[in-house]
Amino acid sequence: MRYYKGIEEAAYADSISYNPVIKQDDLLSIIVSSPSAEATANFNVASFGVGTSGAVPGETVEQPTYLSYLVDNQGNIEFPVLGTLKLGGLTRSAALSMIKTKLRSYIKDPYVTLRIQNFKVSVQGEVKSPGSFPINTERITLPEALSMAGDLTIYGRRDNILIIRENEGKKTYNYVDISKADFINSPFYYLTQNDVVYVEPNKVMMNNSAIGPNITVILSSISLLLLTYSIFTRRQ
Template identity: 55%
Template sequence: MAVTSTTKIILLLLVAGVFFSCTSKKNIVYLQADGNQETATEIANYEPLLQPDDALMIVISAENPEVAAPYNMKSVFFQGNSEIGVGQERLQSYLIDKEGHVDFPMLGKIKLAGLTRTGAIQKIKMLLTDHIKDPIVNLRILNFKVSVLGEVSKPGVQNIQSDRISLLEALSYAGDLTIYGKRNTILIIREKEGVKTIQKVDITKRDFINSPYYYLSQNDVVYVEPNKTKVNASVIGPNITVGISALSLIITIIALTIR
């Protein structure tokens, strides 16, 4: 049986379709620009807001250490190695309560929830000015964490050492999205003042870097939805999907070689 040139072209197009029609660059590539347009951005000094259940390290220093000592929590020592008798200092932290306060030595309850790290430092300095000349306040969040779930290589909870992390950094710590993850509808679950919100984020668009969700907040949950390919595979089985594609390719090749 002879195969006409038109038939060969059609069959070749079908072969190309097996390899190229299943996905699109627009669904895969991050931070795409519209045409040749570049997105202008401003570098923002982003800081997360403190919230209830944050554990804070707060250390007060002064030119005269004895003056600052009463304003620091007493350190607790425990035995790190009983064989060699090495003692280690356990870091004491302040827990922000449900009302947003910490119980501070000498100063009593101070509301810090809703403030940035810089704002909290300034507030504590202001309260200390009547007691300590030129006080120095060192403050950091000890339990800053985010969770990344769904179609990523390494889902789980990420403990962050710094005071901020971007969504792209969190995804990179999770091993990046799998090929089955939807890049244009990543969900971010965030709690603020007791209210939970769910926001959809599209990281295929370059203007995403200007989004208020570019940087994550304490306890944010990131969920990457599976795409249609993964959903369909879960119904009929990934092996069947691969088998159908392979069978289609074999049939096409045989048709091209028949004379």
């Protein structure tokens, strides 16, 4: 089954840029650093646990685990010293810029890393290995997600893949045809955190599913009738 029909034309169209947007219930890792470690101490809340060190085999050292920040239903987090920060609806780069601007009142030349820790997508339906997949890079395409699920089975519809997405607290959906290459320039080529991808079964699979149970019942009934008839004729 051929994918990406018309790739020659689609490849030269304007590509879609992608920058993840922070949403409600995102779990964020935010770490502040600067040339002065003492200056950043109040902005990094960490607990220490025992872990292994790669320098010396078997050696144990204390390793920090930094606090994560949950975006509430108003799009806010509570950050040390800075207080309430509204990050929901901002792109990752915009959120970094805002945090750096606020930190400059306390730190010279602050450096901030921000990651969405619970970034995942779910793939369901007619794929070989459906499931939810954690994404470490915060950037994944629809073909990559389908590949992680083992690709479509021969019964999956390539021309009508459903993507369910939450946008500003509302569920939205769109259908994508991966047999045609122009989908690589659509807003659904890149998936966002917690997207659900559903591959619809084709008519062959749906007909088999509908007929299968009925055939089982019919065959069982025929077997019972034949057995009854056989017992009755033997008694004659």
